[in-house]
Amino acid sequence: MADLEGAFQMSLLHPNLKGVILQYGTAGFRTKAEELDHVMFRMGQLAALRSKKTKSTIGVMVTASHNPEEDNGVKLVDPLGEMLASAWEEYATQLANAEENQLTVILEKIIQEEKIEMHIGAFVVVGRDTRPSSLKLSQTAIDGIISLGSKHKDYGLVTTPQLHYIVCCHNTNQMYGTASVEGYYEKLSKAFLELTKQTPNRTDDHKHLKVDGANGIGALKLKEMENYLQKKLLISLYNDGTAGKLNHLCGADYVKVQQKRPEGIRMMAGERCCSYDGDADRVVYYYYDSASLFHLLDGDKIATLITTFLKELLTKADLHLQVAVVQTAYANGSSTRYLEETMKVEVHCAKTGVKHLHHKAQQFDIGVYFEANGHGTVLFSKDAQKKIQQLVENQNASKEQINAAKLLMNTLNLINQTVGDAISDMLLIEAILALKGMTVQQWDAIYTDLPNRQVKVKVADRRVIDTTDAERRAVSPPGLQEAIDSLVQKYSLSRAFVRPSGTEDVVRVYAEADTQTNADLLAHKVSLAVY
Template structure:
């Protein structure tokens, strides 16, 4: 211990870094006995329980930066959760989510009791052989929740306690922070590591793409946007000046009056299958909703009869992958394109992609990191969760082939035009993570280039009616979460119930972000989907030792 202390002594204060950590830790004490798990969405719970977590994630980010010799990101957000919640996610050097081994370290530090924190830190340092003399840099962003200001300061305290340099970017969307981390660590090759750099890159690519759309009217350029009363609304307002009137929008739920994610936002629209409050829609108008930190997006419209139509992540993935495949064909490029889905993907989307478009489809466990990793296995990997979180990944080799073709003087106009469209499409996409603003601009560009209305897009295939409910139970699963392995007899019961309905399927899985078990069902009619979801919920209740009243029928 004395050798380590000598190496870690701070020149400014005379304190060792561990003594400095202990001092700051006393300002951010852990409630005794509180246990939290770093999951798919990082840490996420009521904001009152997170002060010590934020301080310790500042420590961990500093260690990760020293370990990778790169800038690391820390985002203070709880995405689509209610306003009283908050959370934190770590961002790795290329803008991706932090690697799984370090998720375990996050949980280790978070749950160490006050007197055991230094020992937990030492364990991480020794297991990773971290050079504590290495300089470290951490970028920090936060959403608009009232608690985010003090919690981001706790992160900064953790960063400085280990002698790292913290750059506080203030209010950012989650995708903007991911973008900036990647820009910094690629020395500007991915873009400029600033908020304006983000707006300029996306806006320039969008403007170049929409030059290929003929005779666009102001109505075709216009979109209704639900900002979920969150950070995405602020970012979109800032971006407006960069778009040079090539994209026009009416912004609702902009945070000036309503509460974050309350009766609005992508998650509300997706789960409730209805428009958000506060949005004034005319029949046939294109509308979209962001979530609280602007990494999810869903589209929707009302038809002339007043019926609501949702275009979720499945419809978005289908639109984008179809557009990309057509461009690859026109360019004469034999790159492999695939769509990565989860079990929540509507069965009709999977059948359309595989049978009609002849696009490969991969199903993986729920959670963005699983989709992202699977998408990296292809030349072009399109991934979207049904909830609207997703993006497109291009391999380095695919990008280089597209760039070479776009600048080749010996190719015909059709191939050159397709290659240029692909090149600008790459620049419009935030490949680090799902990004509501980037995805929105890409969708708007594709609709414009292909001359599609939102109704025509929606008619590409017809969703099977479905229903999602939540129940507080414990379930183990396999086959990308499509089959239950425990409790015994549950999967057999589900299989028997599915046989009662036409074109049906159902599955259950433990949520990665909440203390609930999700029940998903789809069938040939909404009534059948609702009935199947209820019957599966009852089976879970009976076979998994349900507490409280038996689930009631869905209405």
Template sequence: MTTSYRTVYAFAREMHPKTVKHDIQYGTAGFRTKASNLGYIMYRMGLLAVLRSRYKQGIIGVMITASHNPECDNGVKLIDPHGEMMEQSWEELATKVANVQDDELEQTIRDIVQDYNIDMSIRVNILIGKDTRPSSPSLAKSVIDGVLALSGKPIDFGIVTTPQMHYFVKCRNTQNEYGVATEEGYYTKLVSAFKKLRGDKYNNKNYENRILYDGANGVGAKKIKYFQERLGECLKIVLYNDAGIGTGKLNHLCGADYVKSQQLFPTGVPSEPNQRCASVDGDADRIVFYYNDENDKFHLLDGDRIATLVASYLKEIVSETGLDLNLGLVQTAYANGASTDYITESLKVPVACVSTGVKYLHHKALEFDIGVYFEANGHGTVTFSKNAKDKLNQAAKGNILTESQQQAASKLLALIDVINETVGDAIADLLLVETILHAKGWNIQDWEQTYTDLPNKLLKVTVQDRNVITTKDAERQCVTPNGLQEEINDLVKKYKRGRSFVRPSGTEDIVRVYAEASTKEECDKLAAQVAQKVYDLAGGIGNPPLIA
């Protein structure tokens, strides 16, 4: 044991020395910063992955990505055995391991082993994946060094999407019950289910089987080509922003985050009137849909729209089965108020609101038999309980239901195989949306007409210390600084259908301000006024917000 620990320290000191003085925090997205500052952190996360694997007695994944960030950034996050985000208590350990000095690392590892009673003799495999960033190969080598330093076995999956890594980890830990833990297994599972649901009829009523796809010059562009080959005429995916490694600017003027935040077409994608388009982000775990109408006006269908489409369709099928299954939808405070009203009042589906962060949405979704969750940014999925799957399997095979009910149960089982339950998966979600639009015979305008979004605005206020802002009630109410929430309440009262909340960033000293109102002009004014109150009461620095 001593030799192994000393190896940890020797590697850290000689090959992966700590190069950054300031601390870095493990958040929902793991660690994320400039790629040049991540070498020692990657090594240490290789160490932590081995400890986590031995503690959980299961296979752990390590994904190297910075998602929608610029190409110069990178990051890393650990994936737990069921394909879920690493549990919160170990996020704190990750932060500690990343920030200790080199000469404290050996003892820190010893302490974790002792505190968690970890059997260091257990043989473990660590799965490693990376996106297309130029820095990813060298950072993967640092992770591998960390895994080897504690006698783990690294298994490098090469360039994959983040959702594929989550899928691989769950497959390996369920002995391939969830699916085959290879890229081919992933493609086969999704495409086979998609084709089964679509049948031989590729177009239906207003639905046309053609979509323009913005790959953000990332891994989502590489992997969609494998789907193109397998889908053929079933779904025509026209690919843009698919530059190879080192030649395209990842996420630059393209990708889901750009389209969502700028409300603009990505560079390179042609504006064909009323043509359905989709953009994924750099690691292909987010997706948004959009189109320009005949007047060249931009229309966005984001995560809220995807959630309502999916929830409404699932409710229809569950009703057709006649089974007693508990369906619910999970949102954050960023969800458009009009979507929440539509879900609760028109669809009659229960809605839960949780704090921002996929881990919170996913955890809450698991409380339902069928849990739908999407963040407004386009990251989300659907989870199905064991109870739901057991009932559906019994219904599809048994004679207890009518023929139409059995068919509905079989349809829902096939739909489950189109979905990546482990995490938001842009490509799986694309196939899910296309399945539903095809089944309904809808074009993108039909989808959009289900309800009208309230105008909304998101602003940032730079402050001296983001920690002065604390919140409660799923971040919808500000607790400190004193008096700020009262000021927000007074402002909101002045606007029809007004709503606003503030929350601190998880990674930098800024405060995010969200506002809604019945008109764009009132929404913009409310957002600016709330931002000014944040600036005044929470230690704003730099130029104050401009009030229209």
């Protein structure tokens, strides 16, 4: 038996007062900040155990992403920067909900089931977003880490993807990069500057980008990063956190869901703009056309742009690597059709939630994954990375091949492969647009989105809805899928699905059809079928 008496005594300073039942879901724990003190302490403990188990550095990120400022949350980051292993999500839930006097029992159980040797050293890195509650909550997580005799390093204010990057650096002997925020800026800016070196004709106009920082950590970090970019990107930053409230009427989630520009940003027709979310792991682009119509370029458009670019480079390099795109049920039908039929790329559909997409994308030489909401990245297999590196050094290859391989290498270095990253994705998009000499309108014109609508439905118990086929079909309650099928048949180019939300107590309905009116009608009728 491990000696957990000291840990128990420390836990008494962070009691589970409210008795709210929480579940470790796709985004970790997320709720009102005042309900999280004991959860933070216990997640610090779990991170220490996970570190002992994996003999690796583990991350604890305090954030509630795009949720309102009053909320907070916590996510654990696994050794290579991935999401926490599923089996441990269950431990997280048990620990968070345990009664005071059960805490030691549950810790003991985890230690035994996982055969954790408590004498093994542990190291946990901690980061937090800009919410007013985050500092105190991260200190509580650190108390939890210390309570199990683990060492830690507090990285303070960082974006979620920066913490994922830092964890990965720690566990790869700094092969992935230097484990610091400066190391992150250096790695990404070097790759960005190399890529844009090849675009001598870029005018200041082309270099100009307006960024909505959602009044969050992304704004703060982008300001720091700007110095590294040597004016090769001219950023006007709005919603930088100095005046507005986090995620309030701004940010990537607001823009995507409302399909309109955020407050607090001045936009002229044709200007390229983008929005981050509250922890800067998502980005969406948009612009107004000359008729004042708003155009959104979401995760699907981003995936298409990046995939096109990669495929072109692979052809030039004469490298035979398999590129696949992973989407979710929310991907616009036009994007899937374009990727499959025009680009001849394999497209896969995964369940909502980054871990599902990430996992699927790992199966290919190059796996591009994006959720429509703007969260995504590109994964390169070890073998693909090696082939690209070898081509860069191959003296028998043609100049064109080597140049394409160098561009691929810099692309690889610019991408945060651990998780979707607003800053990294934005820099990659900017580099691609520059290299292809493309405007945002030309990018948007690659395909036309099908009109779509998302609605939420409040139901007594969302768990009665069960889905299959990557959430595209409902298997329960009985009759629901048949009802959806018959509604869908009434519209052309239509598709609809329902799924229980993993982050809110609602059921989500998605519909698309040939016109906006029809998409709205279909979404409405499907939501009535859910009751």
